Amino acid sequence: MPDSDHIMLRLGIVDLDSSHSVEFSRRFNHAGIDREQWVDGAQVVAAWSGGSVMAPERISGFQAELESIGIEIVDRRERLMEQIDGVLILSLCGGSHLDRARPFLEAGIPTFVDKPFACSVSDAQQIIELAEDNQTTMLSSSALRFSQEVKESAIHDKRLGRTTGALTYGPAKRASGNPGLFHYGIHSVELLFELLGDGCETVSTTWTENAEVATGVWADGRIGTVRGNRTGMTSYGFVAYCEEGVVADSVSTRFSYRNLCREIISSFKSGQPTVSHKSSLDVVRFVQASLKSEQSGGQPVSLQTVT
Numbered sequence: 001m002p003d004s005d006h007i008m009l010r011l012g013i014v015d016l017d018s019s020h021s022v023e024f025s026r027r028f029n030h031a032g033i034d035r036e037q038w039v040d041g042a043q044v045v046a047a048w049s050g051g052s053v054m055a056p057e058r059i060s061g062f063q064a065e066l067e068s069i070g071i072e073i074v075d076r077r078e079r080l081m082e083q084i085d086g087v088l089i090l091s092l093c094g095g096s097h098l099d100r101a102r103p104f105l106e107a108g109i110p111t112f113v114d115k116p117f118a119c120s121v122s123d124a125q126q127i128i129e130l131a132e133d134n135q136t137t138m139l140s141s142s143a144l145r146f147s148q149e150v151k152e153s154a155i156h157d158k159r160l161g162r163t164t165g166a167l168t169y170g171p172a173k174r175a176s177g178n179p180g181l182f183h184y185g186i187h188s189v190e191l192l193f194e195l196l197g198d199g200c201e202t203v204s205t206t207w208t209e210n211a212e213v214a215t216g217v218w219a220d221g222r223i224g225t226v227r228g229n230r231t232g233m234t235s236y237g238f239v240a241y242c243e244e245g246v247v248a249d250s251v252s253t254r255f256s257y258r259n260l261c262r263e264i265i266s267s268f269k270s271g272q273p274t275v276s277h278k279s280s281l282d283v284v285r286f287v288q289a290s291l292k293s294e295q296s297g298g299q300p301v302s303l304q305t306v307t
Helices: 018-028 056-066 078-082 094-106 121-131 146-150 186-196 256-270 277-295
Strands: 008-015 040-046 072-074 086-089 111-113 138-140 163-171 199-209 211-218 223-228 234-241 247-252
Touching: 008 018, 008 078, 008 163, 008 256, 018 040, 018 056, 018 086, 040 056, 040 078, 040 256, 056 072, 078 094, 078 163, 086 094, 086 256, 094 111, 094 121, 094 256, 111 256, 121 138, 121 277, 138 256, 146 186, 146 256, 163 186, 186 211, 186 234, 186 277, 199 277, 247 277
Parallel strands: 008 040, 008 086, 040 072, 086 111, 111 138, 163 223
Antiparallel strands: 163 234, 199 211, 211 223, 234 247
């Protein structure tokens, strides 16, 4: 991978059933979006529509939008691989990501895997092993990890000392292809891990039709909670409890895509993913443990027992 900041990376997209295919392309290609949203250093040059487990009816509309800004639509994966320096796996269904990412990781092509990273611990582990065995850069993240409110908050540079606990909240609409918090709820889970870091050991979940609350206990005794809302106001936000203060803020998605796209380019050029593989794997474990706890009436579930 070229390491010059002046190299323009050629990006390809796999699967067009998510709006991210359009939103990311607009930012990389400086098309149909305000200048403040532009991301330099890469362009999306081609896309492969692949297929869709969850929303095949969305493909044609997103494909047309990509074509309107000059992105080539190829008819097979191999043609995409021939003309790119990095790939964005944007399948709506997390269960599709292992199959989609495998050939690119094996070919040594830097790979971004959209949220949810995977819908099983086994799939997540296999993606990570493919990246490490082939010494290929692989990044997975929700855009909310890089929201402007988090980047600019006092907790980001430790101005209030160590974060001793946190609450995150947001929408948690469910979808059969991405069970539990793997669908919209994944954003709030990833935000929690951005605030508290690694080390969650157990999760217990209370669930109703209107909302769910998943509470994790970290190895050092810290407690982190995700509240997923399905009725009323479903905006994003967080409360962080620090050694020298409490930070509470809503989270806007205004610059989240832009900031995530910047992190993708930084990771591809440096060869070092901004979000560690361990954090991505633990997010999957957290959601799987939350589902298992929900099914067992709220009993605590160890992250190490889920598959």
